[in-house]
Amino acid sequence: MDIISELRQSERLNQTKDVDEIFGGLIQAEQYVGDVYSIGYESTNVQIHDFHRRKVGGIPSLCFLIATRVLPDAKEIDHQREDNSIILLRVMDSCALPGEPEAERIRVEVAQKVSGESSIHWDESSNMDAQTHNLLSFAGVKCRVIGTFYVDKIQDGKAELIFGSDISNYYPNRGLKVYKPNGEALASIVNYVNRNKNSHQNEQQRNEKRVLVGEVRYASTNRPFQGISDVKFYISPSDLLSQKTSLFGMTRTGKSNALKIIAQAVFELRFGQKEARKVGQIIFDQDGEYANDNIQDASHKKNPTALKNVWRINPAGKQEDVVTYGIFPHLNDPNRILMLLNFFEEANLQIGKQIIDETLVGDTAKYIQSFQQVVFEKPDPIDNSATIRYNRQVLVYRTLLNKAGFKPPSNLQPNTKGLFNAELIKKLEETKIAEFVSIASVLKQPNPTWGQLGLTFERLNDFLQNDAYKDFNNWYVNDRPKASGENWADAPLGKLLAMFHYPNGVRQIGKAIAQHSDSTTTDYADEIYTQLSEGRLVIIDQSTGDREINESSAKRIMQKVFDGNKNQFISGKTDIPEILVYIEEAHNLLPNSSELDLKNIWVRTAKEGAKFHIGMVYATQEVSSIQRNILKNTANWFISHLNNTDETRELCKYYDFKDFEPSILRAQDKGFVRVKTLSNPYVVPVQIRKFEV
Secondary structure, eight states, X not given: OOHHHHHHHHHHHHHHHHHHHHHHHHOOGGGEEEEEEEEOSSEEEEEEEHHXXXXXXXXXXXOEEEEESSOTTOOSOOTTSTTOOEEEEEEEEEEXXXXXXXXXXXXXXXXXXXXXXXXXXXXXXXXXXXXXXXXXXXXXXXXXXXEEEEEEEEETTEEEEEEESSOSOOOTTSOEEEEOOOHHHHHHHHTOOOOOTTOHHHHHHHHSOOEEEEEEOOSSSOOGGGSOTTOEEEEOGGGGTTSEEEEEOOTTSSHHHHHHHHHHXXXXXXXXXXXXXXXXXEEEESSSTTTSOOOTTOSSSOOTTSGGGGGGSSTTOOGGGEEEEESSOBTTBTTOEEOOBOTTSGGGHHHHHHHHHHHTTXXXXXXXXXXXXXXXXXXXXXXXXXXXXXXXXXXXXXXHHHHTTOOOOTTOOOOOTTTSOHHHHHHHHHTOOHHHHHHHHHHXXXXXXXXXXXXXXXXXXXXXXXXXXXXXXXXXXXISTTOOSOOSSOHHHHHHHHGGGOHHHHHHHGGGGGGBOSSOOSOHHHHHHHHHXXXXXXXXXXXXXXXXXXXXXXXXXXXXXXXXXXXXXXXXXXXXOOEEEEETXXXXXXOOTTOOOTTSHHHHHHHHGGGGTEEEEEEESOGGGSOHHHHTTXXXXXEOOOOSHHHHHHHTTSTTGGGGHHHHHHOOOTTXXXXXXXXXXXXXXXXXXXXXX
């Protein structure tokens, strides 16, 4: 035999060996439980004997079984043969065997014989002969066909296991042996990753370390003899990137803990041995449980397992990789950055105005709605008239802020120079009305106080309704030199002055004071985006402050993140930062299911975020509370206990969660979650491990 032939034969032997090992790792003779007696494309019925059921530790509802014609310990398996594959099954319920009525009649008759004898069971040998006992020990189990494991392609002399989410063919008169996977085989099944060999993401998955999130758990009754309690379940963190991930479940069923585990998995990508990746993560923390040490899951006073301490888990972790923000300082978080904005700063005028406008959403008062229409856009400096009008509006707006309780910076003094027409001041004085004359005296001053201007603009609003102003305005529009035909009090100025007339309007504006600082000069939203771009974990503590303020700040931060990555995408950059957004108590921020506003930033992020490298993880109690556009774009699911069929009915529309509906309704165990990730082709029931530092 020549050298080339020997090499080819050696390669074939190696390939066969790989195939033998793959199938041998999934099939064990001692795990035999029964035989398929009826099969279809969607379901199959299996006959199982009590002896084999007991030998493998029982067959729980929803457990995985495998059916195959490949024999245990088979050698030189030809992977191209149709029979050489493994069908993955999930146990759904019992089913009646053809002889079930007769078997049931016998059981009833024997049970009647021992009726009243508390120390004797009807299945004992004294009451039933061995042959009858053996025949009655057979039972039927109905299973869902999940898909097929097979070896399809061989590259570089190695075989690889492939999963298809269906079966390509079946023969009703050809038997299949059924096995319950042991711990090692089950670990291979639940941790199988669907890989596209031409996918860049697949290369990242191969290089990254998969992260332990828990152990396989089939049912609420989770007894050790079943042999699955130590089967580990892992996820690929890259599944979460640029995707939507949902966590649904009742309060105190482990959603927050699962969110911490997910955040930790992504955080640890920075410690990858082959390829380190820093992913920016931002968590909108509704209850402050991620940003603050708390005692809800600890017996001691301080719980160091708050997510802000996740950097401690790895020796290479750095404290600066986790940043916390809040509206108010926190005693146990000296490094917290306050989300404050200087509303008086020129660069922040419109940003601050938007924050105020968000707090006024829903107020139907006409003057409030008119105020919301005012926008501060600096005009072309060449246009002197427009610049004067803009500066006048800014002065009035800043005075309104001061009147509402916003403290102006010490270095900012009011300046009226050139903003108020001399003819207007003359008309005010000619009225001989004390309130209007006082307006003129204040406006003549180049640097009046904020307090003086507050009273002055309140009176100026009244003057706009006076005949003297109408005479002045007629002259201003038609007869003055270089008349432009515009009113002196243009629409924005009139809307701003009107706010001084309504005490409640001033109070409403004051709701945003918590987000103002007279000392800062930067925009915290810009800072947050920069930190996310650098791969940090940012936690926004929203446990304090008004709901409207928290919603508006979250929306503005989200808009900054979306626009930032979108601009990088449009400019053709290839290193767009990966950002993952976490929304705790998502029903407070995301639009509800009845809203169809596709321009909402949260909906846009859900629908368009993937191409801009933005992923979203949202947690809430009700599936029905989330807009369908977001649900339809969700790739990863973590489902714990839901207590009503309205919610499970909505959930059953996605993947194969219908199989788990009874379990989701019934099992209330904390941390018992059904998981479906992007690269995992089927749902796996898991007991999520507890997050600990």
